[in-house]
Amino acid sequence: MRSHKILLTEQEIPEKWYNIVADMPVKPMPPLHPGTKEPIGPEALAPLFPMALIEQEVSAEKWIDIPEEVRDIYKQWRPTPLFRAHNLEKLLDTPAKIYYKYEGVSPSGSHKPNTAVPQAYYNKQEGVKRITTETGAGQWGSALSYACNLFGIDCEVYMVKISYEQKPYRKLMMNTWGAHVFPSPSDKTEAGRKILAQSPNSPGSLGIAISEAVERAAMNEDTKYSLGSVLNHVLLHQTIVGQEALLQMEKAGDLPDVVIAPFGGGSNFAGLSFPFLRLNFDEGKNIRAIASEPASCPKLTRGVFRYDFGDTVGMTPLLPMYTLGHNFVPAPIHAGGLRYHGAGVIVSQLLKDKLIEARAHNQLEAFDAGVKFARAEGIIPAPEATHAVATAIAEAEAAKEAGESRTILFNLCGHGHFDLAAYEDYFSGKLQVHELTQDEISASLAELDTPEIA
């Protein structure tokens, strides 16, 4: 039997996003002002984000309507398919049933447009003329470029300089959609010029790029800033993924015992898992949710829960998060989208309360799983996605060892068309595994002078 996809009609695209905050037994703690370290309210975010997104950021409403125009654009690639991975099951010779949701069919090739589109929409509604953002490997920057182009908003992307030089294809994708892409540090901003004065050959970092994008938005009335993960409203938008998957699992006459997704800042994981966690809250189900993170950036499995900055420079509000410290520099693994020091506030609270689990894989395990998957199922996963594949395989093997059935669902969040150089490293045996020592983590955490949480 061949692997089968389970489709929905466009009419079945969910009409609401699910806001898990309404159901959380312990609500997230407030963000703190970076200087005063006092709790801040939504108004502090007004220079950077349109009001509609700030309202979503602090909302406690369980269901939030997806605007008709956003739903209409979603229809360009949504509903995305959900597959039963019969071939992978056969390869693993497991009694487990494995399903995956495939988000790589979007125009930019990942789940990122699910939030880029509503973010561009709400900015447009409030008359914003330009949106700035940062991007590392380029998945987020290309999704936002696509979305801004649809609404006729100018898009300015600060791309970490070393990625800008090494990964020209993602930049060209952004250009094709009309975005302006600058290697960061750039001479467009005070922050960038300062860095360039000190080190003209700086390769850049995500922290510097954030500083540049934020500065541009803060200094210009008609310009706002946009973030591709971590924040509550970003997680909210991604729940379209799990909402659809829930309907598709119902069509398959099945319900997962465990849902799995890659973990960078949290929106990928939240997108798939929160609508299933809702069944735990609402219907007393006992569905496990596992976040798959890289062993080289293990904030969930080896970090601490405390207040920390979202950026490396220390400009953003302090957020209560699992973190490795905002100065932590992860090894240069290929899964660029997972190289972030902290976890979003909601996901951190859920982990603290043991309502979700986390698992780490080194990149050799991840690519090994990715190649197995590509040969069995025919789709080449993005390096980020291979982490979820690795966890799914581990769960399927555990089911086999226990001699029990288990229904597994994971998020195949994107294709690897722009990441084949990483696969080449894998095939040629060049792939490095960096064993992160406890000393390295402790050293990064020791630098933190941010508030601890009891």
Added chain:
Amino acid sequence: MRSHKILLTEQEIPEKWYNIVADMPVKPMPPLHPGTKEPIGPEALAPLFPMALIEQEVSAEKWIDIPEEVRDIYKQWRPTPLFRAHNLEKLLDTPAKIYYKYEGVSPSGSHKPNTAVPQAYYNKQEGVKRITTETGAGQWGSALSYACNLFGIDCEVYMVKISYEQKPYRKLMMNTWGAHVFPSPSDKTEAGRKILAQSPNSPGSLGIAISEAVERAAMNEDTKYSLGSVLNHVLLHQTIVGQEALLQMEKAGDLPDVVIAPFGGGSNFAGLSFPFLRLNFDEGKNIRAIASEPASCPKLTRGVFRYDFGDTVGMTPLLPMYTLGHNFVPAPIHAGGLRYHGAGVIVSQLLKDKLIEARAHNQLEAFDAGVKFARAEGIIPAPEATHAVATAIAEAEAAKEAGESRTILFNLCGHGHFDLAAYEDYFSGKLQVHELTQDEISASLAELDTPEIA
């Protein structure tokens, strides 16, 4: 109004391929033996292809069943979406309605798996252990690698050496699916060794790669050869595209006045257009079909109709085709899939009988259309596909000038994720337009000593 997609259910995937030969008023002339120049029968193909494909190659049956197992694999990505391009229409301010069928959702990103899968299937049925093929830019090689991997058949791809070196991503995609990829000329074959002895630094050519792949198949009992276009059975398999599109247009309550597809060897064009041409034969409709070819390789618009070889070396049977001469070397445009000197037999006969049309675009026109399309519709087309976009835009503009409505459907046969360097050349103004002179064409044709057709 946003661009909308028209979907089918999996149950609606057509159960038969359409064989236009049954309806052609003038049937194709027979192939000739390359040495004797006498007509040859199907048995001459037996060393290279399995019997089931040879039967399809010479079949006059109007409908040919799609095997259940092939249809089952098609379901991994089929039915593919058909879109109404509202945004492009708006951009062009045209009274025309523009639809496109999108084949880029397949695992290898183009329409090529539509034939790679049944070819691998029929080879497997007949116990074939290894399939060889050639590839230029790599679209076909990656589709066949994907299909062979599904059936556990060893896949050997001879990739033109200069592409092998310049386009590593396609090669890596093939490796990920387990194929063996050799830069051609290689030392695996007599043909390759001969070339290497003469010119050790040969960059290779599609002609040499065909010779190598054919030799490997001819010399080994358990090995067959596979071709990605030109031949009748390949065109047949691609009609799944048009069969689906016909159902989708019916769902949209519409019927195209004109259908358009890129033209390399003919299978892309045949796939979309033949099921619509059937309505002309069966129901007296008057649907126009336009083949979009590159101005630098204009066999349909500027070639001659005569017998010619399928390869450059002169090993294959002589086929009655529109050709620029088998030694014609097209300019190195980015649309590698369209750089072929001749047109398939069926399509050539249809053009001869004025049942289809052709139109040529230079690559600046093509990329200009491609970028317009990407910005309007959000999908970045493969360079091959941009040629169909250019024809569609020309038809929409003609409708506007004439002040009349017109319903246009074209095949967006693949995405451009591996071709962004070509877009970079376009953006940076580096894109070359080679004006092909009549002298160049005449010189190539003057070399031909193959039989002319009255």
